[in-house]
Every structure is written in C-alpha cells, then in structure tokens.
Amino acid sequence: MLNQTPDLPSLASTVVDWQKQHGRHHLPWQGTQDPYRIWLSEIMLQQTQVATVIGYYERFLVRFPDIGSLAQARQEDVMPYWAGLGYYARARNLHRCAQELAANWDCHFPPTPEQIAMLPGIGRSTAAAIAAFAYGTRSPIMDGNVKRVFTRYFGIYGVTSQRAIENLLWATAQGAVEAAPVELDMAAYTQGLMDLGSQCCVRGRPDCARCPLKARCYAYEHGVQQELPTPKPRKTSPERECKMLVLRSQGKILLEQQVSPGIWGGLWSLPQYGDTSEIEAACNHLGQSSTAARRMAGLLHVFSHFKLHIEPWYLRNDTLQVAETSPRQSWIAIEDLASTALPAPIRKILDGLFGPYGRELPLVTDAPADTG
DNA sequence: TACGCGTGGAC
C-alpha cells in the first residue's frame, strides 16, 4: 500500500455522491431489491459485458420470473435461455441453487452474505453484491472493476490473482466500508465502484479528469495508471515476424532511423516490411523487379517482451539513384557501417553480407530456418 | 494455487 494520503473516511461517500450524479441508473436489474433478479444479473454478468447480458436477462426473466419457477424447471428447459452466453456451469449452478433455495429456504435468499456464499455458483463477491443491493448489507465486493479502482487509488502493486494481493485488496475494501459513515447507501456505493471502474477507471485510457477520487489517487498523482493493476506475466512471449530489405547501390546501404520511443529508437535499421508483397512494392517503386531480390537466412531476435523472426532479403543494383525515398531513410557507405549505431541483429545481417571489414561475402540463400 | 470455463468487444 503506497498511497500515503488515502482519505478512507470520505472514500465511500465520495463514490456514493458520484454514483448518484454520474453513475448508471437504468440497467434492467437496477431499481429493484428483489434478490432473485439481482442474483440472476450478478451471475450473468460474471466475466460478461453488460451489453451482452441485457437481452439474455430479459428473456430469462419472462420464462422464469421467480425462484420457484426456476426450481421447478428441468435443466434442459433452462439451458436454451443461456445458450450463447458462455460459461455454462453458471446456468447449471443457477438451476441447482434455485432448487436448494426452494428446498431449504422457502424460495428466499438467506439473510447474510456468508450464508449466501455457500450456495452453488455464488462466491464471496457475488454474495456481497446480492446482500448489498437487496438488503443494504455493509459487505464489500471485489470484482475486476474494484480491483482496478483500488490498485490505482491505493497504489497496490502485484498480480491481483495472487493470494497475498487478493487478501490485501479484500482487507482494503473491508476497511473502506468500516471507515464509512453509518448512513452510507451501500447499494449506491457498490454500484458506484463498478460504475467508476467501467466508465472512468478503465484499463486502457482511464478518464481521470472525470474521476471523483483523483485528488488522492496514487496512480493519478504518480502517473502510473498504465502500470496498475499489475498485468499478469506472459507465459510465452508473443512472436512476430517481419521482412527486411538490404538494398545496395554504389557501395551504399539504405538504412532507416527508428523513432523514439519505440523498438530500437534512435538506432539505424533496415527498411522493414510485413510480408513479401510489401517488398515487391518497394522494389517496384524503385523501378526494380523484386525477382532480383534474394532471400537470406532468417534469424530470431529475442526481446525482453517478444520474439522477432526476421527474414532478410538482399538486392544489389548499382544503377539505382542514390536518393532517399523517405525522410528517415539514408544511404550509408558500407565502410561506415562499423561506426553506425546498429541493433545487434541488423549488424549480424550486414556483417554476414559484408563482413566486419566491409567485404562482401557469399550469400546464404534458401535457408528459411532461424539460425539464431 | 493455478487453471479451465465461452463469447464478444476493444485496440
């Protein structure tokens, strides 16, 4: 917890005030305290976006208007109303849960979040949401929205799916509720956190200007919104591939200065293309048939966060006019390559062609495999 | 504890 100045007592009230003014109020499952409708919406909304859920929610309610009607149905009558929504264990658990409620609770929900969380398909967060919306219970939720808001506001680093971070987030959420005034509108607070997370404190480009918490938000103060929540480490780094063209004319090579920020920013690299047709287009632009270009041995370059498969092509034509074809391009004499700022794999390609002393060496052709 | 579960949206 890095935030030195979180205003815990006013946090919840700030969220409630914002929710009442700027939050969502017209979603189909709002404006009711019916635990059945709240429950159904919470289950459908697990890992599923609001826009997707709305239609399913309304069709489901027409067919199964209450716990009793759902409990009496056969599972094969329920599943068609879930088809296309995904995560079908949710529907099976929903049906089982309705039958448990009918059998043990007279078609009502238990009174406490702890008891609600014992029902099939309902975990700690969903139970807290049902209790907050239906009963006003002061029990915090912890979904993707709240994780985003809290990791940023409090400056909580670490992968949120890990136990220690998860525990810290729950404790923080509990602390925020306990510090709130007794008259706190718990339904508005719970909804407000989710509205903040989905409308304002979004992952890609958070709209901090509109955020009621920015005055004491750690991520806003330190400009680290993009670093929080801490992203899960990739198992396998992504792989990309590209073609590069070694264009030689009159003892010079066409190089391209890379932009900063960016990969190899400020260094000189070879003109780069997504696929062979782009190389052909570039050759044609120079009035040169691409059939004269020869493919060289490919190589693999490993960055910290991805792997790049490079397929170099070599084209020599000493009749080409020695004029740059775009502002960032420049013809560099082969004997000057040694003193040019080249990324490692580019130097390897050029050294393979011309040697470290600028001598042209035999080409390796038709060798598509990576040579490292 | 980490992973599987489904589909569609965003970039």
Add this chain to the structure above:
DNA sequence: TGTCCAAGCGT
C-alpha cells in the same frame, strides 16, 4: 489479426 480481457467461481 491477434491478443487481452470482461460484474468470478469451482476444482
């Protein structure tokens, strides 16, 4: 066009 991920839970 691919990759990530969204109102999580169960195992």
